[in-house]
Amino acid sequence: MLKHLLYLKDLEKEMICDLLELAEYFLSKKNNASSSEQILQGVDLANIFFEPSTRTRSSFQIAATKLGSNVLNIDEEHSSRTKGETIIDTIKTLEAMGVSYFVIRHKKKGFLETLKNNIGENSHLINAGESSISHPTQGLLDLLTIQRHTDNFKKIKVAIVGDIKHSRVARSLVEGLSIMNTGQITLIAPDQFRPNMKHYLGVDYTNNLSIGLHKADAVIALRVQKERIKETNVDIESEDYFKAYGLTNEKIAKCNKNVIVMHPGPMNRGVEIANEVADGPHSVINEQVTNGIAMRMALLSLMQNRHSSK
Numbered sequence: 488m489l490k491h492l493l494y495l496k497d498l499e500k501e502m503i504c505d506l507l508e509l510a511e512y513f514l515s516k517k518n519n520a521s522s523s524e525q526i527l528q529g530v531d532l533a534n535i536f537f538e539p540s541t542r543t544r545s546s547f548q549i550a551a552t553k554l555g556s557n558v559l560n561i562d563e564e565h566s567s568r569t570k571g572e573t574i575i576d577t578i579k580t581l582e583a584m585g586v587s588y589f590v591i592r593h594k595k596k597g598f599l600e601t602l603k604n605n606i607g608e609n610s611h612l613i614n615a616g617e618s619s620i621s622h623p624t625q626g627l628l629d630l631l632t633i634q635r636h637t638d639n640f641k642k643i644k645v646a647i648v649g650d651i652k653h654s655r656v657a658r659s660l661v662e663g664l665s666i667m668n669t670g671q672i673t674l675i676a677p678d679q680f681r682p683n684m685k686h687y688l689g690v691d692y693t694n695n696l697s698i699g700l701h702k703a704d705a706v707i708a709l710r711v712q713k714e715r716i717k718e719t720n721v722d723i724e725s726e727d728y729f730k731a732y733g734l735t736n737e738k739i740a741k742c743n744k745n746v747i748v749m750h751p752g753p754m755n756r757g758v759e760i761a762n763e764v765a766d767g768p769h770s771v772i773n774e775q776v777t778n779g780i781a782m783r784m785a786l787l788s789l790m791q792n793r794h795s796s797k
């Protein structure tokens with residue numbers, strides 16, 4: 488039974504495999520749930536985002552609605568938070584209205600753990616992005632996307648390129664890839680964006696894009712997280728950054744011929760990825776978004792623990 492989802496590293500491999508299998512099932516049904524699978528009928532879910540989002544918030548809204556849930560979108564600037572209410576009081580207020588699923592994005596590290604210790608015993612908490620440390624549902628949908636295009640995690644090389652230091656997507660994806668015993672994981676970034684490698688045990692790092700991309704089966708381009716960068720020598724607007732780390736057709740030619748190119752979005756075209764790659768034959772970026780609905784349907788179904796096909 489999965490009650491909360493805060494970090495992918497907390498999940499057993501078997502649970503990740505169950506989520507991948509269930510997400511595949513929903514994809515086979517074009518992300519539709521039959522009436523008997525609408526297991527969130529009568530259940531209220533609140534999306535509470537303290538940082539901007541297009542994909543994650545919409546995806547949870549669509550996934551939960553397809554499963555029969557009523558979804559509330561709480562926007563900080565239009566909520567009573569502006570009058571000084573604490574987030575915990577906001578959650579207790581929503582719990583008193585009957586809301587039992589809380590999908591939360593927040594910029595403060597460790598905040599989700601505090602919330603978990605303060606919410607009601609019948610409530611479920613889902614991390615929709617925490618600071619630069621965690622984005623577990625993005626990690627899960629990325630695993631699903633990689634699995635659909637490759638034979639076996641154990642035999643593949645995954646390369647992650649860009650601002651790794653500030654990326655919650657990289658952290659969660661690597662947690663998931665490690666649990667799935669992925670053959671090789673390589674981080675590629677300029678030295679200024681090299682992360683603390685204690686969070687990436689068993690993972691390679693290089694600042695050389697050509698070396699890092701060599702024979703990769705999946706490449707994930709990451710956005711430069713301008714909003715999280717306080718001091719850096721990297722001029723992200725410069726042609727130099729794009730020249731050294733931007734994905735172009737010429738650069739991805741170093742990868743295996745069937746390489747898939749991914750990006751969690753939002754993309755900064757011309758900074759970390761060229762149009763020819765973002766819109767090219769190797770790109771599965773839009774597929775990632777569709778897979779995100781299936782994976783969030785799978786997650787909510789498993790949390791509710793009443794999926795009819797299992």
Ligand code: CP
Nearest residue numbers: 540541542543751752
């Ligand atoms: N990938 C992702 O988290 O996108 P959003 O910020 O649009 O939710």
